[in-house]
Amino acid sequence: xxxxxxxxxxxxxxxxxxxxxxxxxxxxxxxxxxxxxxxxxxxxxxxxxxxxxxxxxxxxxxxxxxxxxxxxxxxxxxxxxxxxxxxxxxxxxxxxxxxxxxxxxxxxxxxxxxxxxxxxxxxxxxxxxxxxxxxxxxxxxxxxxxxxxxxxxxxxxxxxxxxxxxxxxxxxxxxxxxxxxxxxxxxxxxxxxxxxxxxxxxxxxxxxxxxxxxxxxxxxxxxxxxxxxxxxxxxxxxxxxxxxxxxxxxxxxxxxxxxxxxxxxxxxxxxxxxxxxxxxxxxxxxxxxxxxxxxxxxxxxxxxxxxxxxxxxxxxx
Numbered sequence: 001x002x003x004x005x006x007x008x009x010x011x012x013x014x015x016x017x018x019x020x021x022x023x024x025x026x027x028x029x030x031x032x033x034x035x036x037x038x039x040x041x042x043x044x045x046x047x048x049x050x051x052x053x054x055x056x057x058x059x060x061x062x063x064x065x066x067x068x069x070x071x072x073x074x075x076x077x078x079x080x081x082x083x084x085x086x087x088x089x090x091x092x093x094x095x096x097x098x099x100x101x102x103x104x105x106x107x108x109x110x111x112x113x114x115x116x117x118x119x120x121x122x123x124x125x126x127x128x129x130x131x132x133x134x135x136x137x138x139x140x141x142x143x144x145x146x147x148x149x150x151x152x153x154x155x156x157x158x159x160x161x162x163x164x165x166x167x168x169x170x171x172x173x174x175x176x177x178x179x180x181x182x183x184x185x186x187x188x189x190x191x192x193x194x195x196x197x198x199x200x201x202x203x204x205x206x207x208x209x210x211x212x213x214x215x216x217x218x219x220x221x222x223x224x225x226x227x228x229x230x231x232x233x234x235x236x237x238x239x240x241x242x243x244x245x246x247x248x249x250x251x252x253x254x255x256x257x258x259x260x261x262x263x264x265x266x267x268x269x270x271x272x273x274x275x276x277x278x279x280x281x282x283x284x285x286x287x288x289x290x291x292x293x294x295x296x297x298x299x300x301x302x303x304x305x306x307x308x309x310x311x312x313x314x315x316x317x
Contacts, residue, residue: 009086020092026170084108123262
């Protein structure tokens with residue numbers, strides 16, 4: 001029964017985390033490369049995932065989470081009610097709500113002290129991302145985000161170096177996100193995986209990713225598509241590079257898990273306000289409303305995860 005709970009939890013968590021979180025890193029990539037066959041994009045991102053997974057497994061003694069689960073032991077035995085967290089996340093994902101998978105999944109396994117550290121790091125991530133994106137786009141919006149400057153930025157006339165830059169920035173961002181979020185995916189499995197467990201879990205993740213790419217991101221992709229110019233490769237490249245650098249900074253800071261969703265929403269919020277302020281001040285009120293809605297959505301995950309954590313502690317007692 002315990003093994004069944006382990007693998008069922010892994011399957012549900014893998015689908016839920018990837019479906020909800022992958023759009024943070026690959027959303028702009030999917031939008032700006034919509035004319036490219038989906039399996040090319042899947043093969044590219046899948047190769048980066050495979051390399052990142054194998055590197056983590058090799059250099060961390062079988063721990064693919066890069067040490068982010070070192071403070072979160074796997075309960076033995078694992079009761080059925082731990083499945084409440086990934087099931088809730090799966091339901092929320094089906095409604096297209098971009099919640100924090102870190103809080104939804106990891107909080108039920110974590111101590112109160114670790115949850116506090118996760119929340120503080122995530123709030124800092126949102127604040128820093130918002131401020132960096134706001135300043136950056138106040139400086140470059142006129143040059144890179146005006147309609148005139150983007151009119152020629154279609155797929156056929158795209159400068160080759162922007163295509164190369166986007167694929168490199170996506171690879172960098174994708175690897176940094178995986179280092180952060182492998183903890184959410186593998187929390188139901190042993191902290192040291194055997195080679196067989198590694199290969200089976202990797203195959204499952206790649207299959208789920210194939211489904212996500214084939215459906216062009218699903219419902220949560222709308223969060224990205226609603227933002228200005230995210231379908232343009234040049235704009236997508238700048239977003240991905242900014243996000244990747246921030247995640248790298250947080251990776252180097254410490255191994256406390258954090259909500260990458262909050263960082264992503266912070267970047268989009270700061271960017272959108274700067275673009276509207278520089279180019280379309282009349283649209284600022286609508287932008288504020290959209291940002292508040294996005295922030296409210298990600299806070300749903302925090303509230304639900306806390307409720308589930310309390311519910312599981314109730315079952316424990």
